[in-house]
Amino acid sequence: MRAVTFDRFGPPEVLGVGSVPEPHAGPGEVRIAVRTAGVAPVDLALRAGDSPSRDSLALPHIPGVDAAGVIDEVGAGVMDHAVGDEVFGAVDVARLGGASARFAVLAFWAAKPAGWSWQEAGAAATGVETATRALDLLGIADGQDTTLLIDGASGGVGSIAVQLAVARGARVLGTGRPGSHDFLASLGATPVDYGPGLAERVHALGIPRIDPALDVAGAGSLDELVALAGGSESVVTLADFTGPARGVRLSLGRYGGQPDGCHGLERAADLAVRGGFRVPVQAVFPACRAAEAHTAAAAGPRRGKTVLDLTGLTPHI
Numbered sequence: 606m607r608a609v610t611f612d613r614f615g616p617p618e619v620l621g622v623g624s625v626p627e628p629h630a631g632p633g634e635v636r637i638a639v640r641t642a643g644v645a646p647v648d649l650a651l652r653a654g655d656s657p658s659r660d661s662l663a664l665p666h667i668p669g670v671d672a673a674g675v676i677d678e679v680g681a682g683v684m685d686h687a688v689g690d691e692v693f694g695a696v697d698v699a700r701l702g703g704a705s706a707r708f709a710v711l712a713f714w715a716a717k718p719a720g721w722s723w724q725e726a727g728a729a730a731t732g733v734e735t736a737t738r739a740l741d742l743l744g745i746a747d748g749q750d751t752t753l754l755i756d757g758a759s760g761g762v763g764s765i766a767v768q769l770a771v772a773r774g775a776r777v778l779g780t781g782r783p784g785s786h787d788f789l790a791s792l793g794a795t796p797v798d799y800g801p802g803l804a805e806r807v808h809a810l811g812i813p814r815i816d817p818a819l820d821v822a823g824a825g826s827l828d829e830l831v832a833l834a835g836g837s838e839s840v841v842t843l844a845d846f847t848g849p850a851r852g853v854r855l856s857l858g859r860y861g862g863q864p865d866g867c868h869g870l871e872r873a874a875d876l877a878v879r880g881g882f883r884v885p886v887q888a889v890f891p892a893c894r895a896a897e898a899h900t901a902a903a904a905g906p907r908r909g910k911t912v913l914d915l916t917g918l919t920p921h922i
């Protein structure tokens with residue numbers, strides 16, 4: 606099959622379209638004819654050779670963990686979906702990629718909400734899984750009166766976390782650069798500039814203390830977040846590996862070896878069907894322009910996800 610691949614580590618230009626063997630659905634998996642696949646920071650790190658997984662990566666490698674498409678093979682034991690269903694989901698993280706191809710094997714998935722574009726669906730799964738896990742860890746319960754601060758709110762994970770937190774009833778402060786404030790407000794967050802001095806800017810909004818805080822950016826704000834939240838136990842980071850040394854929980858989920866069990870995809874899809882959740886897509890590139898997609902995904906300002914359209918690899922679409 607045709608796929609986006611790289612056969613050496615390096616800059617985005619190492620990406621190309623090549624021929625690789627087709628994958629097949631194993632037990633508990635489905636294979637999809639891929640329409641779209643998300644581009645995530647983990648894909649950029651793997652391609653650059655900056656990931657701890659570098660040595661275990663077989664080359665050529667197919668980047669991408671999130672995808673959407675139409676099921677064309679169902680593995681043993683899969684009862685909830687059948688060939689022909691439109692779904693979105695993510696590959697098995699142990700494979701570290703494989704979504705940006707004509708066919709991809711999904712380890713977890715849900716029905717694609719009819720109101721979502723294929724671009725939204727292909728970009729959704731890891732952001733939803735990560736945001737759901739983080740909000741659960743922070744104890745953001747439905748209908749609870751809480752003020753959550755999300756640092757790094759305009760990116761792929763942050764823009765999803767804002768919406769899922771608002772849907773649970775939280776008041777959300779979302780950090781971003783000034784040019785992203787309108788975007789953050791459109792998601793339901795009260796925008797605040799990111800960077801040093803965050804606590805003063807939050808206080809200037811008339812908010813003496815927030816509880817809790819989520820660090821999505823990993824940009825060195827943990828001490829300020831701990832001070833604002835009144836303690837390290839009220840802060841979770843998804844990206845700052847100094848967190849545990851500061852008493853802050855670092856949640857790595859599926860990338861840290863935890864199972865994909867409670868991924869939140871159905872819940873987010875239900876919310877989407879009710880009109881309460883969109884997946885912000887910043888840019889879409891065809892497979893033949895995968896290098897441009899990786900360059901765009903690395904550059905600010907980020908307002909949601911960068912997506913690859915793989916339909917050009919599939920002759921019958």
Ligand SMILES: NC(=O)c1ccc[n+]([C@@H]2O[C@H](COP(=O)([O-])OP(=O)(O)OC[C@H]3O[C@@H](n4cnc5c(N)ncnc54)[C@H](OP(=O)(O)O)[C@@H]3O)[C@@H](O)[C@H]2O)c1
Nearest residue numbers: 646757759760761762799822824843844856857905906907
């Ligand atoms: N632990 C997990 O399970 C897990 C899962 C998925 C992702 N991650 C990690 O989480 C991080 C975010 O992922 P993503 O997909 O959301 O990335 P992304 O789309 O690149 O977004 C990064 C966000 O951080 C913002 N940012 C940049 N500098 C900042 C600063 N100094 N202070 C606050 N915010 C700043 C960016 O805003 P501008 O673009 O406007 O500068 C952007 O909104 C990555 O490190 C990723 O590897 C972890």
